[in-house]
Structure formats: C-alpha cells, structure tokens
Amino acid sequence: MRPMRLRARHRGGLAPWPELMDLRREFDRLFDQLWRDVWGTVEGGTAELYPPINLSQDADHYYVRAELPGIDPQQLELLVDGRTLTIAGHRDTTAGLEQVSWHRRERPSGAFRRSIALPGDVDQSRVEASYRNGILTVVLPKAEAVRGRRIQVQVG
Amino acid sequence: MGETRPLSPTGRLDLRTAEGELTRAENVYEPAVDIYETAEAITLLVDIPGADPASVEVDFQDDRLRLRAPVPVHEGGTETILSREFYPGVYQREFVLQIPVSPDRIEAHLKDGVLRLVLPKAQGPQPRRIPVRLE
Numbered sequence: 001m002r003p004m005r006l007r008a009r010h011r012g013g014l015a016p017w018p019e020l021m022d023l024r025r026e027f028d029r030l031f032d033q034l035w036r037d038v039w040g041t042v043e044g045g046t047a048e049l050y051p052p053i054n055l056s057q058d059a060d061h062y063y064v065r066a067e068l069p070g071i072d073p074q075q076l077e078l079l080v081d082g083r084t085l086t087i088a089g090h091r092d093t094t095a096g097l098e099q100v101s102w103h104r105r106e107r108p109s110g111a112f113r114r115s116i117a118l119p120g121d122v123d124q125s126r127v128e129a130s131y132r133n134g135i136l137t138v139v140l141p142k143a144e145a146v147r148g149r150r151i152q153v154q155v156g
Numbered sequence: 157m158g159e160t161r162p163l164s165p166t167g168r169l170d171l172r173t174a175e176g177e178l179t180r181a182e183n184v185y186e187p188a189v190d191i192y193e194t195a196e197a198i199t200l201l202v203d204i205p206g207a208d209p210a211s212v213e214v215d216f217q218d219d220r221l222r223l224r225a226p227v228p229v230h231e232g233g234t235e236t237i238l239s240r241e242f243y244p245g246v247y248q249r250e251f252v253l254q255i256p257v258s259p260d261r262i263e264a265h266l267k268d269g270v271l272r273l274v275l276p277k278a279q280g281p282q283p284r285r286i287p288v289r290l291e
Contacts, residue, residue, distance in 0.1 A: 052241035058234040065230055067242050069205040069269030093190060093201070100199075106188040107203050119238065134205030134269015135230060 050112045051087065051136075062118055062140040069134035070107075076131075078138065080124045085138060088113040121145065183245025187225075191251075198255060198275045204247045205269035206230060212266060214273065216259050221251045223271070 051066040064085055068076075070093070077088040093109040121143035129138045190201045200221075204212070207225035215222040225247040231237065256278035263274040 049241075054230070054240045054242060055238040056231050056235040057238055058232070058236065062238075063231070063235060067205040067269075069203045070201075071268070097192060100192040100194050103191040103193060103198075105190045107190050107201065108188070131268070133207065133209065134203070137230070 049114055050108055051114065053087075053114065053116055055116065055118075057119070057142075060142055062120075062122060062142065064116055064118075064138040064140065066114075066136045066138075067134065068131070068136045071131075073129075073131040073136070076136070078127075078129055080122065080127055080140065083118045083121060084115050085118060085140065086113065086115045087136070087138075183243050184248050185245055186249050187223075187247040189249065193255070195277075197277055198253070198257065200251070200271075200273040200275070202247075202249070202271040202273070203269065204266075204271050206242070206244075207247060207266075207269065207271075209266050212264075212271065214262075214264050214271075216257075216262055216275075219253050221253060221273070221275070223250070223273075224248050225271070 051068045054063075054065045056063045056065075064087075066087055068087075068089075068091075071089055071091050075089055077086070079086040079088075088111075090111040091109055093105070093107050118140065122140040123143050126141045127138065129136060131137075188203045192199055202223060204225045204227075206227045208228055211226045213222075213224040215224075227244050227246060229244045253275070257275040258278050261276040263272075265272045265274075
C-alpha cells in the first residue's frame with residue numbers, strides 16, 4: 001500500500017521564483033520524511049503514532065496495551081530488546097474486497113512499527129502477550145533488581 | 157470530572173450524543189469506519205477495539221443506523237498508569253442511509269474489535285424511470 005502523502009502542487013499561473021520552487025521541493029521532501037518517520041507506511045487515519053499505546057505498572061510487572069483491531073495476532077512481531085519493546089505488523093483492511101465500491105475509508109491500513117521505552121529492565125524470558133477484543137496486552141515481568149524490596153520498618 | 161480529554165486516535169472527541177447533552181460526563185469517541193457497497197448490500201466495518209462485546213448496541217430506525225459501544229477500563233486495580241494514549245469511554249456514531257435497506261435482514265458481527273454491519277438492500281419494487289413519449 002502506498003503511503004498517503006500531501007504534495008504541494010504548482011497550479012499554473014505565474015511561475016514563482018526559482019528559489020521558492022527549491023524551497024517548496026525541500027519542504028515536500030522534509031514533510032515526506034517526517035510523515036514516514038511518524039506514520040511508517042500506514043495509510044489513512046490521522047498523522048499520529050500507530051498503534052495507540054498505554055503503559056502501566058504494578059509492583060512486579062509492566063503492562064503495555066495497544067489498540068489493534070482486526071489483526072492476526074500470529075502475524076504480529078513482538079520484540080523485547082533491553083528496555084525496548086517493539087510492536088510491528090501490518091493490517092490490510094481491503095483484503096478480499098477488490099470488487100466492491102467504497103463509500104468511505106477511514107480505518108488505518110498498511111504496515112506499522114512502534115517501539116516503546118520501558119522504565120526499567122524486564123525478564124525477557126517471561127514476557128507474555130494476549131490479544132482480545134482488538135486489544136493487545138503485553139505483560140513484562142520486571143527484572144529482580146528493579147522490583148524493589150519492601151523494607152520492614154523496625155519499631156523500637 | 158476535571159480530567160483532560162485528548163483526542164482519541166480512533167476518532168473525534170464529542171461530548172454530545174444525538175439526543176443532546178450527556179447527563180454524566182464521559183469520553184465519547186467516534187470510531188473510524190469503512191463503508192462499501194455491493195449489488196446486494198451496504199457493509200460497514202467499524203473499529204471499536206476494547207469495546208465490551210456484551211454491551212454493543214446497534215439500532216436502526218427511520219433510515220438511521222446508530223451504534224454505541226462502551227469501552228471499560230483495561231487496567232487492573234493494582235496498576236499505575238505511566239503513559240496513556242487511549243481511554244475508556246464509549247464509541248458512538250450515527251449514519252443516515254441514503255439507500256433503502258431491509259431492517260429485518262441486517263446482520264452484525266463482532267470479531268477482534270471490528271464490528272461488521274451488513275445491511276442488505278431493500279428488494280421489491282424499485283423506482284422506475286418512466287420513458288417520456290414525445291408527441
């Protein structure tokens with residue numbers, strides 16, 4: 001799927017100064033690069049990071065949740081590298097629908113990749129992920145050293 | 157409630173329902189939807205990740221299709237939020253259909269946070285173009 005791009009077009013009339021044309025080209029190029037950096041190659045939706053992610057924790061775990069409706073969890077790529085969790089995959093909202101007539105297309109479609117920085121180290125061997133109702137939940141047990149021990153307050 | 161309500165990535169923020177003001181403040185989101193048409197039906201595909209399947213409401217009346225899907229809190233009681241981009245609340249959207257459909261044959265399927273609504277087109281007498289005879 002081609003990424004959605006906005007292009008400044010020169011619509012005839014008096015030609016702007018050559019310097020302006022260069023500036024416009026440069027701006028287009030920078031905008032395209034920014035679009036790719038932010039959005040990857042996902043088409044549609046708004047110019048925000050995809051998927052949306054919530055990060056939370058309790059005493060023993062970090063929890064990463066992502067809104068990812070309509071994907072095949074087996075095709076999802078989940079990587080834990082040090083303190084970085086990467087979620088990558090693709091979503092094809094038009095599979096099997098080549099012969100239909102579209103009235104409206106708002107849902108994001110295409111490849112996505114997003115990396116999340118975790119606040120502390122995790123035990124990579126015990127990370128678990130589940131997918132339910134379109135929400136991906138990744139549970140990352142904190143590494144022993146990060147957990148913190150409760151310190152008993154001695155009285156007296 | 158005094159909390160800030162940023163835009164949900166899946167839609168616009170709208171504090172009003174079709175009926176008017178909400179009596180209780182809650183986050184309302186318009187879900188993203190794809191709509192396509194075939195010879196037989198109009199189909200809507202709606203992204204409602206995190207919605208509770210048992211609470212999804214689909215109503216059709218007077219050519220209006222209404223959808224409402226509450227989204228509960230996902231975090232467990234012991235969790236502390238570190239950063240947040242999506243929120244509990246309710247997905248809500250309404251469509252006015254311009255093509256006659258058969259309400260009793262409407263189907264709704266929910267899978268992996270995607271609601272698929274199939275609206276079969278109305279059968280029966282279709283408007284006919286009346287040829288004009290020139291005299």
